[in-house]
Amino acid sequence: MKTLKTWAARAAIVAGIAAPFTAPVTAQTVYQVPALSDYSGPFAAIMPMLGAGREGVVNWWNVEHGAKLGVKLELKTYDTRYDTAQTASLWPGVLATKPVIGLALGGPDTSALQQRLPTDKVPMILGSAANGFGWRPNQWVMATRPTFVHELTGFIEWFQKNKAGGTRPVKIAMFTTEASPTFADMGKGVAAYAKANPTIVSLVEMVYVEPQPADVTLQLRRVLNAGAEVVLVPTNIQQAVAVKRAMQALGKNVPIAYSLQNSPAMLQKLVGSIAAMEGDYEVHGSVIATEEDTEAKRFYDMLVAKHGLKGPWHSLTTIGISQALVMVRVVEAAAKKNGGDKLTGEMLYNTLIDTNFAAKDFYGFTGGDIDFSVEAPFPTKDPRVNIGQVVGGKLTTVAKGVPVPKLAKW
Known part of the structure; x- marks a missing residue:
């Protein structure tokens, strides 16, 4: 019993000595x-x-x-x-x-x-x-x-410089809808940018279709015949799939640019495979989720x-x-x-x-x-976008931190 009391007393002394050296737990x-x-x-x-x-x-x-x-x-x-x-x-x-x-x-x-x-x-x-x-x-x-428009115009200027030589306006077309305030705003903003920057971009047509169009082959044929070099579809999955299927039906390979919410990762199973989107782009101010x-x-x-x-x-x-x-x-x-x-x-x-x-x-x-x-x-101080592209059947990052132009309100 005496031994037990002695051990307890020593333990208490040790604990008292050690206490000041124990890191305090921060209250959360x-x-x-x-x-x-x-x-x-x-x-x-x-x-x-x-x-x-x-x-x-x-x-x-x-x-x-x-x-x-x-x-x-x-x-x-x-x-x-x-x-x-x-x-x-x-x-x-x-x-x-x-x-x-x-x-x-x-x-x-x-x-x-x-x-x-x-x-x-x-x-x-x-x-x-x-x-x-x-x-x-x-x-x-x-x-x-x-804004989506900032992201899209950053891509347009990058494409004009890197894919169209930078010495002439690049011809673009865009598919959107007036049935959604956000998507209508995209169309309004890109149209305003094109009007203000004729040396950079020539807007072939702003194509307004239903949010879930059954077929857009006629509309796509029209803008391709007018010389569109890239087609923007930054809206939803349904419009993106419709434009891609129309491109396949026409046997054309003009690149399509999507946003994050309807990116190639979202679309690949709906259009056959990621390989079916060869040459297409993903554009936004977030990471490109490649391998x-x-x-x-x-x-x-x-x-x-x-x-x-x-x-x-x-x-x-x-x-x-x-x-x-x-x-x-x-x-x-x-x-x-x-x-x-x-x-x-x-x-x-x-x-x-x-x-x-x-x-x-x-x-x-x-x-x-x-x-x-x-x-x-x-x-707003220095907004930038990242650009991905399907190359060789895989999504790859082709440009990081692309500057976005200064835009006036549209």
Whole structure:
């Protein structure tokens, strides 16, 4: 018994001596991050990939950065069904969790929330490109990419210089629709750019068709006969497939340029194979999800191996990764400056406005630096795009960090 008491006393002394040398555990403040999603609407089939990208980044950041700053982010998914009314009805419940920042999905939630967020003091990060009609001051839904029109005009200028010799205007045609505000805005913006830059581009025709056209062979034949050297289809999957099938039916091989949401990875099974898209382009201000050994691919592989990311290496997974990366970098910057336990939505909004986030902090998942201003809810100082092309039956990156022209509002 005496031996036991002696051992206990010595143990207590050792514990007391060792205590001052034990690294303190940083108390963590938990912040709810609403992740607006669509698991039962038009994008239910692809949402698991986008959502997995978000989750992988947050898991990684909580371990590698948040723990040191005393911050833990918890994603909370809200199924908006990609519907404006559903988003608006869910929002009071979202606010009840006292979020300081959130992840947006697209047009419906932007429409539902953009005008009330300045009052609610909750900035949202959008992984898609911005719209021209959203180019207004004091906006709180911030897009990680410039507008679709910025992206398209960056590609046009690159194509004119590198594929058309740079000494004459390149002839383009574009397919879009007036049935969608976003897609109509693309047409309006590209037409305005073409009118203002006749030495760079000649717009053969802006072809307006149905959102889900049955056949566009006549329209495509018309623009090809007029000399179109590249056809832009930056809208949806249905229009992209219709234009590609029309190109195949006509036996032509004029390159088609798509955006991220209807990229070759999305279209390959619908048109036969990736080889059927030989020569076609993918254009946007995010990473080109190729199988090349890139910094972005290595970062993705790390998230899979160490942080439970379950989505495939795909353009849609990269949307979730890129928007989550921007979100956590904003939280990180604010926490370093103000303390991890003091974050507010207004503080994070001011951090978004006042900070230039270097491209190196996003591991290749952005076109360039991320910066916002009161005047525009998307990067404006030096926006850039990446360009991919199907070559030899594989998607390859043919240009990185392509400068985007300065555009007037259209």
